[in-house]
Amino acid sequence: MKTPSAAGAIYSAIPQDLPGEIAETLVKSDTVKIERIVSEGQHSPPGFWYDQDCSEWVLLLKGEAELRFEDRTVHLTEGMYINIAAHEKHRVEWTSKEMQTVWLAVFY
Numbered sequence: 001m002k003t004p005s006a007a008g009a010i011y012s013a014i015p016q017d018l019p020g021e022i023a024e025t026l027v028k029s030d031t032v033k034i035e036r037i038v039s040e041g042q043h044s045p046p047g048f049w050y051d052q053d054c055s056e057w058v059l060l061l062k063g064e065a066e067l068r069f070e071d072r073t074v075h076l077t078e079g080m081y082i083n084i085a086a087h088e089k090h091r092v093e094w095t096s097k098e099m100q101t102v103w104l105a106v107f108y
Helices: none
Strands: 022-028 033-039 056-062 064-069 073-077 081-084 090-095 101-107
Antiparallel strands (some): 022 033, 064 090
């Protein structure tokens, strides 16, 4: 059975006051997952590192953030993207507290 086409707007249905970070799956298959993530001042807990089994390509659509890797720090602003290899340990050091940060994350 074929799945019907679906349309949406990347900036729609975002609450003005975020109780916490929001991660919404937009598309998912056996090999790819695409998420919209909205942050406002959130960051990884102290000592926590992501160590994912899949690679992740991230586009920062709005806002500002800093990612820390074991060997470097990457400051992201609107329009910047980064590809994170599987098992490349990383963490979110900070996201903007002044505005919402909207990410598009593709896990593959």
